[in-house]
Amino acid sequence: MDLEPPKWRKLGPISIPPYRSTLFQTVLIGFICFLVVGMFNVMASLGGAGQVDATTADNSNTVLYALFAVIALVSGPICNYLGPKVTLAFGGVGYALYAASFWCYNHTANDGFVLFGGAACGIAAALFWTAEGTILMSYPTEDQKGSYIALFWAIWSMGAVVGSIIPTVDNWNGNDSGTVRDGTYIALFILMMCGSFFALFLVRPSQVIRDDGTKVFLTQSSSLITELRNLPKALTREPFIILFFPYSFCGLWYIPYQSNDYNSYFFNVRSRGFNSIWYNLATLVGASLFGLALDIKKFSRRTRAIAGWVFMFVVLNAILIAGVFPFKESDRNVAYDVMDIMENRSRAYVALYFFYGLLDGLWYCYAYWIMGCLSNDPLVLSLYAAFYKVFGAAGASIVFNLDAQKKPYADMFGSYWGLTAGSLVILLPLVLMRVTNHTSQIAAESGTTDGIAMRAYGADTKKVGIEIKET
Numbered sequence: 001m002d003l004e005p006p007k008w009r010k011l012g013p014i015s016i017p018p019y020r021s022t023l024f025q026t027v028l029i030g031f032i033c034f035l036v037v038g039m040f041n042v043m044a045s046l047g048g049a050g051q052v053d054a055t056t057a058d059n060s061n062t063v064l065y066a067l068f069a070v071i072a073l074v075s076g077p078i079c080n081y082l083g084p085k086v087t088l089a090f091g092g093v094g095y096a097l098y099a100a101s102f103w104c105y106n107h108t109a110n111d112g113f114v115l116f117g118g119a120a121c122g123i124a125a126a127l128f129w130t131a132e133g134t135i136l137m138s139y140p141t142e143d144q145k146g147s148y149i150a151l152f153w154a155i156w157s158m159g160a161v162v163g164s165i166i167p168t169v170d171n172w173n174g175n176d177s178g179t180v181r182d183g184t185y186i187a188l189f190i191l192m193m194c195g196s197f198f199a200l201f202l203v204r205p206s207q208v209i210r211d212d213g214t215k216v217f218l219t220q221s222s223s224l225i226t227e228l229r230n231l232p233k234a235l236t237r238e239p240f241i242i243l244f245f246p247y248s249f250c251g252l253w254y255i256p257y258q259s260n261d262y263n264s265y266f267f268n269v270r271s272r273g274f275n276s277i278w279y280n281l282a283t284l285v286g287a288s289l290f291g292l293a294l295d296i297k298k299f300s301r302r303t304r305a306i307a308g309w310v311f312m313f314v315v316l317n318a319i320l321i322a323g324v325f326p327f328k329e330s331d332r333n334v335a336y337d338v339m340d341i342m343e344n345r346s347r348a349y350v351a352l353y354f355f356y357g358l359l360d361g362l363w364y365c366y367a368y369w370i371m372g373c374l375s376n377d378p379l380v381l382s383l384y385a386a387f388y389k390v391f392g393a394a395g396a397s398i399v400f401n402l403d404a405q406k407k408p409y410a411d412m413f414g415s416y417w418g419l420t421a422g423s424l425v426i427l428l429p430l431v432l433m434r435v436t437n438h439t440s441q442i443a444a445e446s447g448t449t450d451g452i453a454m455r456a457y458g459a460d461t462k463k464v465g466i467e468i469k470e471t
Contacts, residue, residue, distance in 0.1 A: 019203065020207055022148070022208060025202060025203060027151070028198070028202060029152060030152040030154075030156050031156075032199050033159065034159035034195070035092075035159060035191045035192060036128070036196065037095070037128075038157070039159060039191050040095050041159070042160055042163040042164050043102070044259060045160065045263070045275075045280055046180065046273060046276055047262075047263040047265075048260050049102050050180035050185070050272075051105070051179050054259075054260035054261075054403065054404075056111055058256060058401070059111070059114075060114045060117060060118030061118060061397075062400040062401045063118040064122035065122065065393045065394070065400065066393070067122030068122040068393045069389075071123050073390070075126045075130040076130055078127060079131050083204075085131075085202045085204070088128060088196075089199040090127060091125065092128065092192055092196025093193070094128070095192045095195075096189050096196065097116070097117045097124075098118060098121035099188045100117065101114040101116065101118075103186060106179060136148065136152060140210070154284075157284045158284065160284075161277060161284060163188065164276040165277060166183075166273075167180050167184040167276070168270060168277060170183040170184045171270045180272075184273075241387070243426050243427055244370070244384070244387070244430060245391055246422065247423040247427045248389075248395075250392075250395060250419045250420045251364070251367065252395055253399050253419055254356070254359070254360060254363075255396060255399070255400070257409075258356045261403070261413070263276070266326065266336060266338065266349055267339055267340075267341075267346070267349070271340055274350075275353045278357065282354045282356075282357030282361065283357045284361065285361065286359070286361030286365070287361035287362065287365040288361075290361065290362050290365045290366065291365050294365070300437045302437050305369075305431050305435040308369070309428060312362060312366055313424050315362065316421060317421060320416075320417045320421075323356075323417075326352065332409050367388055370430070370435065371388070373434075373435045399415070
């Protein structure tokens with residue numbers, strides 16, 4: 001039986017949604033991710049997690065992404081047992097341990113604790129995004145899903161932009177190429193713990209009432225065996241999806257080169273913080289604007305898909321051609337006379353880092369928009385997104401290990417360019433042959449969505465969730 005939805009309250013000229021409403025709870029979840037994942041992205045964009053030598057961070061991230069890829073496959077039943085509120089709170093603690101490990105490393109150079117922090121963060125991240133995805137898919141009504149996911153994504157992604165101000169201000173008087181100060185790690189640690197604490201204020205899903213008066217049915221995870229049985233179904237429905245796997249594998253390949261081998265190599269410590277503000281802002285702007293462009297109704301969806309691919313290919317190669325010039329000046333075995341943002345010579349390098357961030361946003365946006373064009377079945381879409389996340393995490397684990405082994409910058413930059421450009425070429429037949437102007441609406445075959453569904457939507461539709469819809 002439908003219930004009367006809770007009424008909005010007036011606070012002067014402002015109308016505030018009720019605490020138990022789906023809108024308020026979605027905003028709260030976005031704010032939790034703002035504090036937790038947003039601060040993690042701050043550390044990632046600093047280069048070497050803020051250390052002058054990225055080796056320790058590389059090793060930690062290798063463990064992090066490897067565990068993320070594995071735990072993501074089994075985190076659904078764990079979330080079912082603990083509940084999304086407790087799972088989110090636990091996940092926030094794991095992220096905070098990652099920041100704390102580098103705070104400790106500043107004083108003890110304890111590699112073991114940093115590796116433990118990476119492992120804790122990898123496990124926590126898989127659980128965190130499972131819980132987030134459970135709530136985000138279950139709370140809004142069908143016609144609200146796109147806007148709610150977009151709202152959530154906009155809130156949490158601003159965390160990295162705002163959070164990047166912390167290392168910039170804290171290290172503003174540091175003109176060397178050293179490590180960020182303790183204050184940066186302490187502030188990020190506290191904010192991550194605050195996010196974990198605020199997760200405890202989420203309302204139980206059974207107490208949330210949608211705008212149409214219906215109660216929330218919390219999406220449940222199935223067993224790992226059931227999830228694995230669903231994989232052939234997705235491949236059978238769309239065999240061309242295998243052409244998407246290389247694109248997925250490259251989804252996080254850029255991180256060590258851009259942050260460690262570029263930002264950390266060319267800039268002093270305060271400039272790295274300043275650059276991260278613009279990098280994360282570019283990621284936000286790039287994904288938002290590209291997503292809007294891909295949804296322009298004036299052109300057919302097939303035309304938009306092809307135009308989007310051409311745009312991606314041109315922009316990717318243009319940015320990386322520009323990256324060749326600073327790459328020629330870099331040598332892993334030769335220390336660079338680091339630049340400061342106040343120097344005129346740094347302007348082009350700062351601009352390039354901005355465009356690296358833009359490319360990151362475009363990559364994710366196009367990935368999820370293409371997946372949304374292939375099916376309207378939530379189960380199939382969730383499996384596609386799971387492929388993207390697991391393959392991306394596996395690729396990230398490999399490339400961080402390569403950076404930890406001190407592979408030449410030529411190898412790092414060359415693999416980045418070659419894999420991303422090559423994966424776009426491999427993706428083209430799928431775009432040309434499988435993206436049509438209309439996708440038939442397919443009813444879900446069961447009343448629940450499997451665990452991979454929750455992890456897939458939670459893990460990355462934060463980037464471009466609004467694009468996953470029929471247009």
